[in-house]
Structure formats: C-alpha cells, structure tokens
Amino acid sequence: MISGAVWSALSQPAAPQPAPAPQSAQQAAAQEYIQETMAATSRSGRSAVARATAYNSLSGQTDSTPHITATGTRTRPGVVALSRDLLRSFPYGSRVTLQDLSGRYNFGNRVFIVEDTMAARKTGSIDIWMGxxxxxxxxxxRQVRITAVR
Known part of the structure; x- marks a missing residue:
C-alpha cells in the first residue's frame, strides 16, 4: 500500500517552477557568499580554535636559522608555524585556512601550509609568517579557527 502511494507520487509530473525574482546587489552578494561558504565547507576537514600571532625572520623571534623552517624550506608568505600539540592534528605539509573569530582580520580564501613549529612551551597556538x-x-x-583543506 505504501509503495503504491510512493510510486504514484513519483510518477506525477512536477509542478512548473516560477521564474526567479530579480535580486538586489545585496541579495546577490549574500547568495555569492553562501555559495563560497558551501564550497569551502565541502572541501574542509578537521578544525581547531587557536591563539594566532605573527612572526617574521628576525633572530630574536626564531632559532639560529631565522629564514629556514622546521621542514627545511625557506620562510615565505603562506607559511605557518604550529605549536607541537596542534601538529598532531595538522602535521607538516597540511594545507589550512584561517578564520579570525573576531571578524577584524580577513584572510579571504587564502590557503596556508604548515611548515614550521613553535617553542615547546607554546600550546594551542599558531604563528603566521609575515614579511x-x-x-x-x-x-x-587573536583567536582563529584553523581548518584543514582536503
């Protein structure tokens, strides 16, 4: 009896859809933001909230090789260093996106790569290399959400 009702409901032609109403610029921008967010969500993986700071290649802020990361590459835009506890979730080579939870800093759709580590005393932290x-x-x-990109 149920299968007959399902069959009859599925076999009926769909009702015609009304034409979409014209959108304002604000509605179009909101729709574009939603689509970008959905696309980013579909390609994202694990995430964590961490304290974010920034560093650059000064010997006072790094070890004796200020321009070389823990993985042996040179520092450059897009490189981040993680505390050792976060390296368990986001190992070297992981590609991540960042979201400022205060909303004051916009990282856009930029993808960062984990290539460096922080001092052993740091926990729950990320350092973003800046020039x-x-x-x-x-x-x-600031507080940021780190999300792995698949």
Whole structure:
C-alpha cells in the first residue's frame, strides 16, 4: 500500500517552477557568499580554535636559522608555524585556512601550509609568517579557527 502511494507520487509530473525574482546587489552578494561558504565547507576537514600571532625572520623571534623552517624550506608568505600539540592534528605539509573569530582580520580564501613549529612551551597556538616586523606587530594576537583543506 505504501509503495503504491510512493510510486504514484513519483510518477506525477512536477509542478512548473516560477521564474526567479530579480535580486538586489545585496541579495546577490549574500547568495555569492553562501555559495563560497558551501564550497569551502565541502572541501574542509578537521578544525581547531587557536591563539594566532605573527612572526617574521628576525633572530630574536626564531632559532639560529631565522629564514629556514622546521621542514627545511625557506620562510615565505603562506607559511605557518604550529605549536607541537596542534601538529598532531595538522602535521607538516597540511594545507589550512584561517578564520579570525573576531571578524577584524580577513584572510579571504587564502590557503596556508604548515611548515614550521613553535617553542615547546607554546600550546594551542599558531604563528603566521609575515614579511615585515611592522606587519607582524600590527597583526597582534587573536583567536582563529584553523581548518584543514582536503
């Protein structure tokens, strides 16, 4: 009896859909944001909330090789360092996106790569490499969501 009802419901032609109403610029922008978010969500994996700071290649902020990461590559834009506890979830080579939870800093759709580590005393932290001391200082410290990109 149920299968007959399902069959009859599925075999009926679909009702015609009305034409979409014209959108305002704000509605179009909101729709585009939703589509981008859905696309990013479909390609994302595990995530964590961490304290984010920035660093650059000064010997006072790094070890004796300020321009070389823990993986042996040179520092450059897009490189991040993680505390050792976060390296368990996001190992070297992981590609991640960042979202500033305060909403003050926009990372856009930029993808970062985990290539460096922080001092052993740091936990729950991420350091973003920046090209200048001024940029690193202006970034300050903030809470971010780190999400792995599949």
């Amino acid at each position: 200048s001391y001024r940029d690193a200082m202006n970034f300050g410290a």
